[in-house]
Amino acid sequence: MELILDKVSRQYGTKMACSNICLRLTPGVYGLLGANGAGKTTLMRMICGVLKPTSGTITFNQADVHSEAYRDRLGYLPQDFGYYPEFTAQNFLLYLASLKGLSRTTAKKKTLELLSVVSLEKEAKRKIKTFSGGMKQRLGIAQAMLNNPSILVLDEPTAGLDPKERVRFRNLISRLGRERIVLLSTHIVSDVEYIADTIFLMKDGKLLHQGSPQKILQLLEGKVWECLLPPAYAEKLCTEKSFPIVNIRQEEENVLLRLVSSQKPSEDAMAVTATLEDLYLYYFSEEASL
C-alpha cells in the first residue's frame, strides 16, 4: 500500500500554494507541520482528490486519486468541515455512510460503534446544531473512519478537543496507523510529536524537510538555548527579535529565555535538547533565518 505524490504543484493565479511536492507514503502516521498559508490544506485536498493539482500526479497503488476505488479507501476530515445543523449525529453519520457505500445494516452498526469511540453515544439523537465545537470535531473524526479507510487524512483533527479527548484521539490514531496511512496536520506540535512516525515540514508551499522526529530534531542540535538574563537585556533580545524566542519565564529577578539560534546568544547561555516546538518556531517564525 503506497501513496505517491510526484512533482505535485498547485497554483492560484500567481501564487504557488504547493510547489513540486514529491512524497511516498506507506502505512504509518505522518505529521504535516507548517504555519498558516504554508500549503498544508491545499496538499491534503489534492491528496483527497477534491482539488486537482496544476501539475504532477498523485496515485494510490498506481490508481488515480480521482477514482471511485480510491475514494472508497479514503477517510477525510477537512478543516472547518460542513455539517447539516438539523441532522442528528446518528443521521449525519448514516448519510455519510450511505455516500461511502456502506449497507444500511453495516452503517447502523458502524455508526453506533464510532459514536462510542468518540464518546458521543449519548448524543446520537441530538441535533448537530446543539453541539459544541469539540463535539462537532469528534463527529468529524467519526465520519472519517466510517469506511475503515486505508488512507486517513486529517486536517487539524485536534482543534477544539480538550486535553483528555486529545490524548484519546492520539491513542486512537496510533492504533490506526499500524495498518494504514494516516496523514494529519496540526498546529498542536505535541500531537505530532507523540504519534507521528514521520514529519513533513512545509513552508511557502514547499516541503522543507521530512523524516522521523528524531531525525528532524537533529537539524536543531546545538541551536536551542536557555539563558537567565536581566530583564532589560532579555527585553532587548525579545524586541530585537534576532532569534525565535520559544519561551519567556520570570525567575525571581531575572528572566529565563529559551530561544533558537545558530550562535550562542549570550555568555551564560546553555545548550538544551531541542523539541518539535523549538523546531516549529525556528522554521515558522518570520524573522527566523537559517
Add this chain to the structure above:
Amino acid sequence: MKHFFTLVEFEYRKIWKRKSAILAMSVGLLVSILSVWGPLLGSTYINGKVSESNYEATFKDLQYAKDLNGRTLDTALLLEAAHAYAQIPPNTEIPYIGLEEYETYARPYSSIYGIAGRVYRASGEEFSYEEMAALTKRDANHFYEKRASLLKNTIANTTMSQTAKEHTLKTAEKVQTPFTYSNTEGYGRFLTLMQSTGILSAFVIAICLSPLFAGEYTSHADQLLLSSRYVKGKLIRAKLFTGFSFAAGFSLLLLLQTYFQCMLTFGFDGSSTPVQIFDVLCIYPLTLGQAGFLGGLCFFGGCMLMAGLTMLLSAKLKSPFGVMILMSVFLIFPMMVQISQNSISAFRLFHLLPANSMAYFNIFHMIPYEFAGLVVPPYIMFPVFSVVCCAAVLPLAYRGFQRHEIA
C-alpha cells in the same frame, strides 16, 4: 439501487429540515388556496351601496349557468337572451345591473351575453346591453359565420407563414358547431388560475431547490461529499432525481389542489363542453376537459423547466441566494414585458419561457410553432420544449457538480 434511494431519502430530509423550504411550501399552498376563493370575497357596490356579496353573486350566476346546461347555443338561445336583455328599461341614474328587470330577466342569460359580446364586438370595445337587446334574428342566425369570419381575419392579419395560416384555419374549421352550453365556471377558473398558480409553484421550487448543490458549497459540506465514494455518480443522480421528483410532486400538488378546489366550489360541469363556451374565439377543437389536461401538462412542463434551470444554476453558482435571485428575475421578468405578434420569432420564443408557457391564452394561442414545414400548436410545443430543455440542462448540472473543486 438501495444506496441511490437512501441518498434520495437524505436529500429529501435536507429539504424538509430547511425552514425556508417549509415556509415557502406552506405560503405557496396557502396563497394557492386563497387565490381560488379570493374572488368570493368582497361585495359589489352600486352607487356606493352594497348590492350583494361576491359570494352570493357567484353562486347565483353559477346556478343561472347551470340552468342553461345542455342547451344548444343557437339562434333560439341567443334571441332568448336578447329578449331578456330587452326587458331592461333605458335609464341613466343607476347602472343597469342594479335594476330589478336585469335581476329578474337578463341576469340568467349573462353568460350568453358574455359569449355574444366577444363575437359581435370583437374589437375589444364594450358590447353594451342595449346592443345585446337589439340583437336581430339575422345576427343570431349568423353567429357562427360571424365567429368564423372573425377568426379568418385575425389569422390573415398575423405574420405567420402561409403554411401556418392554412394549418390554423383548418384547425379552426374542425371546431364543431353549434356549441352545447354548459356551466364552465370550474374549468374556467382552473384555466385562468393556471399561470398564477404555476408561477407560485415555480417560485417555491426555486426556493427549495436552489440550495440543492450550492447549499453544499456554502456550508462546506462539499469537502466531505467530494471525498466520498459515491459523489461523482450516485450522489449527483440522487440530487437530480430529488430535484425533479420534488418539483413534480409540488407542482402536481398545487395543480390538483387548484383543480379540485375549483371543481368542488364551482362545479365539475363542462369537462365535455367545447372550450369555446369558455373562450369563444379559441381555434382548437378541444373540450374543456382536454384543455384542462393540456394546460396541466404545460404547467407541469414549466415547473420542471424551472427545476432544471434552478439545479443547473445551483451546481454552477456558489450561493443558493444568488440562484434564488436569478430564478426570480427569470420568472418575473417575462410577465413585465410584452412582445408584439409582428415580431413573430421573438413572440414565439418569449412564450416558451416558464412564466408565459403556463398562461391559458398563450397555451391556446392561435399562433403555432413551425419546424421545417411541421406546424405544432403551443400546447404541444411548451411541454416538449420543457422536456428538451430539461434533457439539455441535466448533463450540464451533472458536470457542474462533478467538476466542482474546493479551492
